[in-house]
Amino acid sequence: MQTDSYRHKGMRRTLVKQLRDKGIYDESVLAAIEAVPRHFFFEKAFLEQAYQDKAFPIGEGQTISQPYTVAFQTELLELKSTDKVLEIGTGSGYQCSVLLQITPNVYTIEYNRPLYEKAVKFFKTYGLHPKTFCGDGSEGLPQHAPFNKIIVTAGAPAVPKSLVRQLAVGGILVIPVGNEQSQKMLRITRVNENEFTKEEFSDFKFVPLLGKSGWEAEL
Numbered sequence: 180m181q182t183d184s185y186r187h188k189g190m191r192r193t194l195v196k197q198l199r200d201k202g203i204y205d206e207s208v209l210a211a212i213e214a215v216p217r218h219f220f221f222e223k224a225f226l227e228q229a230y231q232d233k234a235f236p237i238g239e240g241q242t243i244s245q246p247y248t249v250a251f252q253t254e255l256l257e258l259k260s261t262d263k264v265l266e267i268g269t270g271s272g273y274q275c276s277v278l279l280q281i282t283p284n285v286y287t288i289e290y291n292r293p294l295y296e297k298a299v300k301f302f303k304t305y306g307l308h309p310k311t312f313c314g315d316g317s318e319g320l321p322q323h324a325p326f327n328k329i330i331v332t333a334g335a336p337a338v339p340k341s342l343v344r345q346l347a348v349g350g351i352l353v354i355p356v357g358n359e360q361s362q363k364m365l366r367i368t369r370v371n372e373n374e375f376t377k378e379e380f381s382d383f384k385f386v387p388l389l390g391k392s393g394w395e396a397e398l
Protein backbone atom coordinates (compact mmCIF):
# COMPACT_ATOMS: atom_id res chain seq x y z
CA MET A 180 0.00 0.00 0.00
CA GLN A 181 1.39 3.39 -0.99
CA THR A 182 0.78 6.74 0.69
CA ASP A 183 -0.67 9.91 -0.78
CA SER A 184 1.37 12.92 0.36
CA TYR A 185 0.98 16.68 -0.14
CA ARG A 186 3.58 16.41 -2.87
CA HIS A 187 1.48 13.84 -4.74
CA LYS A 188 -1.65 15.95 -4.31
CA GLY A 189 0.25 18.94 -5.68
CA MET A 190 1.35 16.95 -8.72
CA ARG A 191 -2.28 15.95 -9.27
CA ARG A 192 -3.48 19.55 -9.09
CA THR A 193 -0.93 20.43 -11.80
CA LEU A 194 -2.20 17.53 -13.92
CA VAL A 195 -5.81 18.68 -13.48
CA LYS A 196 -4.82 22.18 -14.56
CA GLN A 197 -3.24 20.72 -17.72
CA LEU A 198 -6.44 18.75 -18.45
CA ARG A 199 -8.50 21.93 -18.03
CA ASP A 200 -6.15 23.71 -20.48
CA LYS A 201 -6.66 20.83 -22.95
CA GLY A 202 -10.43 21.38 -22.84
CA ILE A 203 -11.81 19.10 -20.11
CA TYR A 204 -14.53 21.14 -18.41
CA ASP A 205 -16.78 18.75 -16.44
CA GLU A 206 -16.07 19.62 -12.79
CA SER A 207 -17.10 16.18 -11.51
CA VAL A 208 -14.56 14.56 -13.87
CA LEU A 209 -11.77 16.98 -12.90
CA ALA A 210 -12.55 16.41 -9.20
CA ALA A 211 -12.43 12.64 -9.75
CA ILE A 212 -9.00 12.86 -11.45
CA GLU A 213 -7.80 15.06 -8.61
CA ALA A 214 -9.06 12.54 -6.05
CA VAL A 215 -7.52 9.33 -7.47
CA PRO A 216 -3.81 8.84 -6.62
CA ARG A 217 -2.57 7.73 -10.05
CA HIS A 218 0.86 6.90 -8.61
CA PHE A 219 -0.76 3.98 -6.75
CA PHE A 220 -0.92 2.25 -10.16
CA PHE A 221 2.83 2.65 -10.75
CA GLU A 222 5.99 1.18 -9.22
CA LYS A 223 7.52 3.68 -6.78
CA ALA A 224 10.42 4.42 -9.17
CA PHE A 225 8.00 5.85 -11.76
CA LEU A 226 6.44 8.60 -9.66
CA GLU A 227 7.18 11.36 -12.18
CA GLN A 228 5.56 9.36 -14.99
CA ALA A 229 2.42 8.86 -12.90
CA TYR A 230 1.54 12.54 -13.13
CA GLN A 231 2.51 13.19 -16.72
CA ASP A 232 -0.33 13.25 -19.21
CA LYS A 233 0.84 10.06 -20.90
CA ALA A 234 -0.12 6.40 -21.25
CA PHE A 235 2.27 3.96 -19.53
CA PRO A 236 2.96 0.20 -19.78
CA ILE A 237 1.29 -1.92 -17.07
CA GLY A 238 2.65 -5.30 -18.23
CA GLU A 239 1.11 -8.02 -20.43
CA GLY A 240 1.58 -5.66 -23.40
CA GLN A 241 -1.15 -3.35 -22.03
CA THR A 242 -1.14 0.28 -20.91
CA ILE A 243 -2.79 2.53 -18.34
CA SER A 244 -4.66 5.10 -20.44
CA GLN A 245 -3.43 8.68 -20.67
CA PRO A 246 -5.14 10.93 -18.07
CA TYR A 247 -6.55 13.12 -20.87
CA THR A 248 -8.13 10.06 -22.50
CA VAL A 249 -9.62 8.89 -19.19
CA ALA A 250 -11.00 12.40 -18.56
CA PHE A 251 -12.34 12.75 -22.14
CA GLN A 252 -14.12 9.39 -22.13
CA THR A 253 -15.53 9.98 -18.64
CA GLU A 254 -16.78 13.43 -19.66
CA LEU A 255 -18.56 11.96 -22.71
CA LEU A 256 -20.38 9.51 -20.41
CA GLU A 257 -22.19 12.38 -18.60
CA LEU A 258 -22.08 10.28 -15.43
CA LYS A 259 -24.64 10.64 -12.66
CA SER A 260 -24.28 9.22 -9.16
CA THR A 261 -27.22 6.88 -9.82
CA ASP A 262 -25.78 5.40 -13.03
CA LYS A 263 -25.03 1.71 -13.40
CA VAL A 264 -21.84 1.61 -15.47
CA LEU A 265 -20.00 -1.10 -17.40
CA GLU A 266 -16.30 -0.70 -18.19
CA ILE A 267 -14.74 -3.05 -20.73
CA GLY A 268 -10.98 -3.40 -20.18
CA THR A 269 -10.19 -3.02 -16.46
CA GLY A 270 -6.43 -2.94 -17.11
CA SER A 271 -4.74 -1.26 -14.15
CA GLY A 272 -8.06 -0.26 -12.59
CA TYR A 273 -7.34 3.47 -12.92
CA GLN A 274 -10.30 4.38 -15.16
CA CYS A 275 -12.53 2.25 -12.93
CA SER A 276 -11.30 4.12 -9.83
CA VAL A 277 -12.14 7.43 -11.54
CA LEU A 278 -15.67 6.17 -12.38
CA LEU A 279 -16.13 5.06 -8.76
CA GLN A 280 -15.56 8.64 -7.59
CA ILE A 281 -18.77 9.59 -9.38
CA THR A 282 -20.98 6.50 -9.03
CA PRO A 283 -20.66 3.44 -6.75
CA ASN A 284 -22.35 1.08 -9.23
CA VAL A 285 -19.51 0.05 -11.55
CA TYR A 286 -19.08 -3.30 -13.33
CA THR A 287 -15.69 -3.89 -14.94
CA ILE A 288 -14.46 -6.78 -17.08
CA GLU A 289 -10.90 -7.70 -18.04
CA TYR A 290 -9.84 -10.41 -20.51
CA ASN A 291 -6.25 -10.87 -19.36
CA ARG A 292 -6.17 -13.02 -16.21
CA PRO A 293 -2.89 -11.74 -14.65
CA LEU A 294 -4.07 -8.12 -15.10
CA TYR A 295 -7.50 -9.04 -13.74
CA GLU A 296 -5.96 -10.58 -10.63
CA LYS A 297 -3.67 -7.60 -10.08
CA ALA A 298 -6.59 -5.17 -10.39
CA VAL A 299 -8.77 -7.19 -7.97
CA LYS A 300 -5.92 -7.10 -5.43
CA PHE A 301 -5.56 -3.37 -5.97
CA PHE A 302 -9.28 -2.69 -5.38
CA LYS A 303 -9.18 -4.81 -2.21
CA THR A 304 -6.06 -3.06 -0.85
CA TYR A 305 -7.55 0.39 -1.37
CA GLY A 306 -11.09 -0.45 -0.23
CA LEU A 307 -12.77 0.03 -3.61
CA HIS A 308 -15.80 -2.06 -4.57
CA PRO A 309 -16.45 -2.38 -8.29
CA LYS A 310 -18.05 -5.62 -9.46
CA THR A 311 -15.16 -7.38 -11.21
CA PHE A 312 -15.33 -9.98 -13.99
CA CYS A 313 -12.66 -11.89 -15.89
CA GLY A 314 -13.43 -12.84 -19.48
CA ASP A 315 -14.24 -11.54 -22.96
CA GLY A 316 -16.14 -8.29 -22.50
CA SER A 317 -16.41 -7.46 -26.21
CA GLU A 318 -20.06 -8.51 -26.06
CA GLY A 319 -20.69 -6.84 -22.71
CA LEU A 320 -22.23 -8.49 -19.68
CA PRO A 321 -25.72 -9.48 -20.89
CA GLN A 322 -26.59 -11.18 -17.59
CA HIS A 323 -26.20 -7.82 -15.78
CA ALA A 324 -27.73 -5.53 -18.45
CA PRO A 325 -29.16 -2.96 -18.89
CA PHE A 326 -26.51 -0.34 -18.13
CA ASN A 327 -26.96 3.44 -18.11
CA LYS A 328 -23.41 3.88 -19.35
CA ILE A 329 -20.87 1.64 -21.10
CA ILE A 330 -17.23 2.63 -21.63
CA VAL A 331 -14.83 0.61 -23.77
CA THR A 332 -11.15 1.28 -23.05
CA ALA A 333 -9.67 -0.71 -25.95
CA GLY A 334 -9.90 -0.01 -29.70
CA ALA A 335 -12.69 -1.88 -31.50
CA PRO A 336 -12.98 -2.69 -35.24
CA ALA A 337 -16.71 -1.78 -35.14
CA VAL A 338 -19.45 -1.02 -32.62
CA PRO A 339 -20.52 -4.40 -31.20
CA LYS A 340 -24.32 -4.72 -31.58
CA SER A 341 -24.54 -6.61 -28.31
CA LEU A 342 -23.23 -3.54 -26.47
CA VAL A 343 -25.82 -1.11 -27.82
CA ARG A 344 -28.50 -3.66 -26.94
CA GLN A 345 -27.32 -3.59 -23.32
CA LEU A 346 -27.92 0.16 -23.01
CA ALA A 347 -30.93 1.33 -20.99
CA VAL A 348 -33.13 3.91 -22.75
CA GLY A 349 -31.28 7.23 -22.42
CA GLY A 350 -28.04 5.27 -21.98
CA ILE A 351 -24.67 6.17 -23.49
CA LEU A 352 -21.90 4.00 -24.97
CA VAL A 353 -18.44 5.55 -25.42
CA ILE A 354 -16.15 3.46 -27.61
CA PRO A 355 -13.03 4.05 -29.73
CA VAL A 356 -13.53 2.52 -33.21
CA GLY A 357 -11.07 2.29 -36.07
CA ASN A 358 -8.07 0.30 -37.27
CA GLU A 359 -5.11 -0.77 -35.16
CA GLN A 360 -3.22 2.53 -35.68
CA SER A 361 -5.96 5.00 -34.86
CA GLN A 362 -9.53 5.06 -33.56
CA LYS A 363 -12.25 7.67 -33.51
CA MET A 364 -14.04 8.20 -30.23
CA LEU A 365 -17.74 7.49 -30.74
CA ARG A 366 -20.66 8.25 -28.49
CA ILE A 367 -23.81 6.23 -29.09
CA THR A 368 -26.95 7.31 -27.23
CA ARG A 369 -30.05 5.13 -26.96
CA VAL A 370 -32.85 7.65 -27.55
CA ASN A 371 -35.63 5.06 -27.15
CA GLU A 372 -36.16 1.32 -27.57
CA ASN A 373 -35.31 1.38 -31.30
CA GLU A 374 -33.49 4.66 -31.97
CA PHE A 375 -29.85 5.52 -31.46
CA THR A 376 -27.77 8.62 -32.22
CA LYS A 377 -24.07 8.52 -33.05
CA GLU A 378 -21.56 11.34 -32.48
CA GLU A 379 -17.93 11.31 -33.61
CA PHE A 380 -15.05 12.91 -31.74
CA SER A 381 -11.29 13.08 -32.26
CA ASP A 382 -8.73 10.33 -32.89
CA PHE A 383 -7.03 8.26 -30.21
CA LYS A 384 -4.74 5.26 -30.07
CA PHE A 385 -5.80 2.39 -27.84
CA VAL A 386 -4.56 -1.17 -27.48
CA PRO A 387 -6.82 -3.53 -29.46
CA LEU A 388 -10.10 -4.88 -28.12
CA LEU A 389 -9.78 -8.66 -28.35
CA GLY A 390 -12.48 -11.32 -28.23
CA LYS A 391 -15.55 -12.26 -30.23
CA SER A 392 -16.58 -8.73 -31.26
CA GLY A 393 -13.02 -7.41 -31.15
CA TRP A 394 -10.01 -8.01 -33.35
CA GLU A 395 -9.93 -11.78 -32.83
CA ALA A 396 -13.02 -12.01 -34.98
CA GLU A 397 -11.26 -10.11 -37.78
CA LEU A 398 -8.08 -12.22 -37.88
Ligand code: SAH
Pocket residue numbers: 241242243244267268269270271272273274275288289290291294314315316317332333386387388389390391393
Ligand atom coordinates in the same frame (compact mmCIF):
# COMPACT_ATOMS: atom_id res chain seq x y z
N1 SAH B 1 -9.07 1.08 -18.42
C1 SAH B 1 -7.69 0.67 -18.33
C2 SAH B 1 -7.00 0.72 -19.68
C3 SAH B 1 -6.53 -0.61 -20.02
S1 SAH B 1 -5.94 -0.90 -21.66
C4 SAH B 1 -6.93 1.45 -17.28
O1 SAH B 1 -7.48 2.42 -16.75
O2 SAH B 1 -5.80 1.10 -16.96
C5 SAH B 1 -7.20 -1.95 -22.29
C6 SAH B 1 -7.50 -3.22 -21.53
O3 SAH B 1 -8.51 -3.91 -22.25
C7 SAH B 1 -6.33 -4.18 -21.44
O4 SAH B 1 -6.08 -4.48 -20.09
C8 SAH B 1 -6.81 -5.42 -22.20
O5 SAH B 1 -6.35 -6.65 -21.65
C9 SAH B 1 -8.32 -5.29 -22.08
N2 SAH B 1 -9.11 -6.00 -23.09
C10 SAH B 1 -8.85 -6.18 -24.41
N3 SAH B 1 -9.84 -6.87 -25.00
C11 SAH B 1 -10.77 -7.15 -24.03
C12 SAH B 1 -12.02 -7.85 -24.01
N4 SAH B 1 -12.53 -8.40 -25.10
N5 SAH B 1 -12.68 -7.93 -22.83
C13 SAH B 1 -12.19 -7.35 -21.70
N6 SAH B 1 -11.01 -6.69 -21.66
C14 SAH B 1 -10.30 -6.58 -22.80
